Amino acid sequence: MSTYQKAREALGLRLRELRREARLTGAQLAAAHGWHRTKIPKIEAGRQTPSVADLEAWAASCGVPTLLPELVAALHSLEGHHVEYRRMFRTGMASQQRTFAEYEAEAVFVRNFETCFVPGLLQTAEYARHRLAEAITYDGAADDLTEAVAARMLRQQVLYTPGRRFHFVITESVLRLRLCPPEVLAAQLEKLAVASTMRTIRFGVIPFEVVYPVAPVHGFHLFDDRHVAAETITASLAVTQPSEVGTYLRTFARLAEVAVHGRQAREVIERALDELTPAE
Numbered sequence: 001m002s003t004y005q006k007a008r009e010a011l012g013l014r015l016r017e018l019r020r021e022a023r024l025t026g027a028q029l030a031a032a033h034g035w036h037r038t039k040i041p042k043i044e045a046g047r048q049t050p051s052v053a054d055l056e057a058w059a060a061s062c063g064v065p066t067l068l069p070e071l072v073a074a075l076h077s078l079e080g081h082h083v084e085y086r087r088m089f090r091t092g093m094a095s096q097q098r099t100f101a102e103y104e105a106e107a108v109f110v111r112n113f114e115t116c117f118v119p120g121l122l123q124t125a126e127y128a129r130h131r132l133a134e135a136i137t138y139d140g141a142a143d144d145l146t147e148a149v150a151a152r153m154l155r156q157q158v159l160y161t162p163g164r165r166f167h168f169v170i171t172e173s174v175l176r177l178r179l180c181p182p183e184v185l186a187a188q189l190e191k192l193a194v195a196s197t198m199r200t201i202r203f204g205v206i207p208f209e210v211v212y213p214v215a216p217v218h219g220f221h222l223f224d225d226r227h228v229a230a231e232t233i234t235a236s237l238a239v240t241q242p243s244e245v246g247t248y249l250r251t252f253a254r255l256a257e258v259a260v261h262g263r264q265a266r267e268v269i270e271r272a273l274d275e276l277t278p279a280e
Contacts, residue, residue, distance in 0.1 A: 006241070009046030011074045015058055016044040022062035033057045050075065092144035093132055096236075097151035100221075100229070104158045107223035109165045111252050114219040116177055118188055119168050121156050122195050127188040128152045130180035159200055169204040169252070169259045171216055175272035182276055189273045193266050204259030205268045213254040222248055 019029055019040075026040035042048035050058070052072055059068045100120070104110055112119045117131060132148045158164060175189060196203035206212070220230040228239035228248045239245060260268060 005046060007074070008049055011050070011071070012044045012046040014071070014074070015050070015055075018058065018062040018064055018067070019044075022064075024061065029058070029061055032061055092142040093135055093148035094144050094151045097148055097155060101151070101155045101158070103221070103223050103227065103229065104155060105161075107227075108163065109167075109224055111167045111222040112169070112219070113216070113252055113255055114168075114170045114174055115216045116171075116174060116219070117179055118174055118192065119170070120152055121159060121166065122168065122192060123152065124184070124188050124191050125149055125153055126184045127180055130184060159195075159198065161200075164200055165202075166200055167202040167204070167252075167256065169206065169256050171206050172208045172268060172272070175205070175269060176276075186273060186277050189269050189276070193269045193273075196262070196265055196269070202261060203265055204256055204261045205265045206255065206259045207268055210258045213258060214251055216255065220248060220252075222252060225249060 019026070026044075027037060029035075030037050030040050039048065043050050043054070052075065055071045055075060056068060059065050059071060097120075104121070110121075112121070118127060120128070123131070128149050129145065132145055132152070136143050136145065159166060175192075178185065180188070192203070195201055206216075218230060218232065220228055222228055222245075226240065226245060228237075228245055230237045230239065230248075239248065259265070
């Protein structure tokens with residue numbers, strides 16, 4: 001169970017306790033506010049996230065308006081673990097890039113595993129432009145594409161900060177998926193080959209022929225040993241619970257073990273580049 005879901009269930013349990021202490025049935029509470037009768041059990045079971053307005057009505061009906069700040073704080077904490085892209089990108093994509101830059105600036109050791117696209121810290125500007133443009137058409141993001149690309153490129157300065165370490169592991173499919181025109185992908189592969197030689201970077205590729213020790217379900221970032229950022233199709237997830245972070249650490253370690261690094265990784269990149277741009 002994710003940190004987000006656990007937090008949502010904990011909030012639901014707290015709301016159930018308040019309702020029962022007030023000697024209200026779920027039906028009575030729903031009727032008092034014109035809610036559908038299923039709303040109460042869904043919220044209390046952690047299957048639906050309440051709004052601030054819901055919490056205000058709940059606290060008032062249960063005779064505990066002084067607890068509203070506590071409940072709203074719990075809701076805001078919950079929302080910090082699960083942010084839908086449509087809400088995140090409402091004011092544009094550059095702000096999200098700046099948030100990631102803060103995470104990366106605060107961490108001494110950044111690990112990043114990706115299954116389908118090049119890590120943001122290693123992207124060319126044109127590759128980044130194609131990736132970020134998708135958020136405008138697919139996620140309804142505000143169109144601040146030029147600013148967002150610039151912000152993503154600015155993030156890469158952290159790669160040159162003394163004392164920082166970065167370990168990137170990607171699947172070979174990252175090198176081959178046509179998420180941009182061939183000429184853009186070719187330039188991107190060339191940049192990866194160069195980046196793999198940097199002193200602050202350890203770069204690994206999991207070749208197609210390798211037997212995976214664990215399924216590569218989705219990509220994720222690890223900031224030191226304390227914070228995970230992961231992305232689903234619809235939302236960005238933040239994981240901070242130590243037990244869950246530990247699972248991601250173990251998963252990254254197992255994937256890194258079967259990846260090839262250094263010269264062997266560059267050979268996989270060069271093979272993909274040769275197939276992308278065959279000699280005439």
